[in-house]
Amino acid sequence: MKLTTLVLFWILPLGLNAQDSTQKLSFQPTIHVRSFWMSTSYQKDFKDDFAWGNSLSLGIKSNYLQKWYFRASIRGFLNTWSSDIYANDPLTNRDNRYETGLFDLLNRGDKAFLSFENLSLAYKSTKWEIEIGRMGVNTPWINPQDGRLAPTLMEGLRLGFNPSSDWKVSGWFIHRLRVRGTKDWLRPGETVGIFPVARDVNGLPSQYFNNTESRSILISEVEKESEWGTFNFSNTWAAHLFSTYWFQWERDWNREEKTSFFFTGLQLGFQHGIRNGGNDNPLLAFKDPSDQNWVVSTRVGWKNSKVEAHLNTSILRGKGRWLSPREWGKDAWYTFIPRERNEGYESLEALTAYFSFQYRRNIQLFGHMGFHWLPDIGDPLANKYAFPSYRQVNLGVKFHPKNYQKLDFQILVMNKEALGSQNLSPTQRYNKVEMIHLNIIANWSLN
Template sequence: MINRIPLLIGFVFGLFIDGLAQNEEKKVSVNPDFHFRSFWMNTHYPGQDYKEDYALGMSFNLGAVLNYDQKWKLHLGYRTFANITSSEIGGPDPRTGQPNRYETGLFDLLDTEDKFFGKLETFSLEYSTKKIGITAGRMGINSDWINAQDGRLSPTAVEGINAWFAPDSLWKFSVWGIGKLSIRGSSEWLAVGETVGIYPVGRAITGKPAQYFGNTESDWLGIWEVDRKLGKDAKIHFSNTLADNLFSTYWAGFEKNRKVESGIFTFGVQGGFQHGLGQGGNAVLDWKYKDPEDRNYAVSGRLGWKNPKWITHLNYTHVGGKGRWLNPREWGKDAWYTFVPRERNEGFEAVDAMVIYVEYRFGQTPISIYGHLGFHWLSDTKNAAANKYNFPSYSQFNGGLKYRPNKHRNLDFHFLIVSKEPWGRSELTPIQIYNKVEMLHFNGIVNWRWNR
């Protein structure tokens, strides 16, 4: 079915053109959709003899939405990328032999020497009413485990079909069929299996360097989602992410807001189960992405409070079971509440994480500051089968500032500093430090958007 997606797109597009021809009196409108982004990134290892990199990248998406009869929409968008200036980000760190992990993700990980390139990021046809909708083509996505993860110059996008049905204001049912992805940090549209391993692959369960990149067999992704509102202040959510020949992940969550005298109290709980499928990507052990016998579970919770000036919440996650909880980093960020930008906790058999988040907004001044403080206890680094990336337990602090001028609402600025330190006093090897801990990471982001 997935291999027939281009034919389906052509068929639906033909219906769209035929409708235009037969109903010329109905209104056609064009809404421009432009997005410029500038992204400065720099990684520093204080007092350490590791390769330090920097990069300034820019991207521009030239797009539009063609609307017809209030039911049809044709989405188009072409994005260009430019490496304005950078260090030698394509070269390995001399001490460890490891490639750069952060700055290269601004551009094309498959060709780090490419200074300027572009791609057709969006090309989809949508038909929707108040109760049903279907979109076919290249589009954005924001599901639990496959999402935009918009922390570089462009978001991750997918090629496939999305359909939804909302019989009333309380229920919504959604399904996705995906045959290709354009991951952030790539200039190409790739088949599902081809995307797995573009980011660092870590270790096989044997302890040897993993070799699943280019050897992973997976033809499609399927997602189903169910959402149910419970009154005005609560909702429940279910999803299943099925990756052909790799794994199946079930995820559920409940969230509730309650008004109190000082603001709004928030409560959330999530839980999930994951198991391997087929050959886990390949029958060869060192080429295998996921052990088909893996059985993993995760629970995550949140307590929070907010008012017009303050947002704060305390989050906890526990991952357990047999084998590694996995989700390709090319596909999206972690769904659990303890996710902190610039690091993830997939790839481990056991995780305990606690994260505190605080944000303050300066009233009439369009500035907000925020901070994450997280403590992450991971599986023993000596156990390769339980710790894919040879990553030590660590603490992480993120401090950020956001500014959107009142007179220029299309423009926003975002500054972020990240500090990661090992948790505990064990002696670490250079490979356990570089790209991971004992580091400072700086981001400066400017966005300009115009759409109507």
């Protein structure tokens, strides 16, 4: 695969460029520069950390007859400046959870490295779309989760079919992933456990990293537009691990008649384990095959040309843990707030609110607040990460300079605190609550 990648990356663009005189083919470079400052501070007890990372993606994209599309890119990463992020916290002997994810979690300490990214060929018509190779992916449970120097990407096949203007059918076959925080392309099972593995159902350290067998992921999705709103149904099937069914309905009320309007959303999810959960030995398996969980998530909001606000709820119940590898993307439910996930629980109640204000055409202010009630920390089956119930607040700003449309900035400040008067040990607080987390991000792109 590496040899094929190199050949296609250098030879195919030259061949396409040579035919440019036909005026049927277009060819242009792609560039993406990202600079990311991240820091995590605690009031007491624990060590503070910071990291400044930069990445540069260079590539090409071309199309022939507005039907055939080719894309290729490679990205370089650099740890420009950081604290000793790979040293464990002295009090808890736990490693850093946030800043290390800017770089390569599988080769800790590498200051600079390269990663091949996009390498795909696509065909698009009015009804059909097919793409093969390495590409972006954005589905409910496999998605970019673009909170680091580069997003998660997939290698495989993507299909799309639009039988009419109000129907859309899509499918994905994922053979490998390049998850955020790594540079290597790995089989799905090999990616499970790159992020912290926490504890198994018996309360002992989980052992599924490098022991999980899952060679592919299949995703199917159907979307329907109607006068009653947008209906979406998908299934995410991860070989040997789990199958997740996801339904979503969203509607804007009287949007065509008013400058401001209400909107609502409903999500229903069901997940069950399949096969052996990733390994015939239960102590090495990622998931208990007998797990069955369901979730209901709701949204109600209001929006006009300057303001958007919504209130969200989620309730999770069932037998065993709802699991979706954190390496594969963010949560799909409405109560997700950036910089934390609610995965690995048997039950959950969450209430979150979002507010944004378009101060000027190029400045947006936004904020999240959420309350997340989790199972008892002392129950390892119900609470994989020994995470306390918590309150989270995010405040941020997005800025696009008027004279530099290809440049954008984002600042995000996050705080998490435990709910109530929980008697927490240092390991139940470090990396989890009682922190101020700061992100400053700059992007420049040509694509």
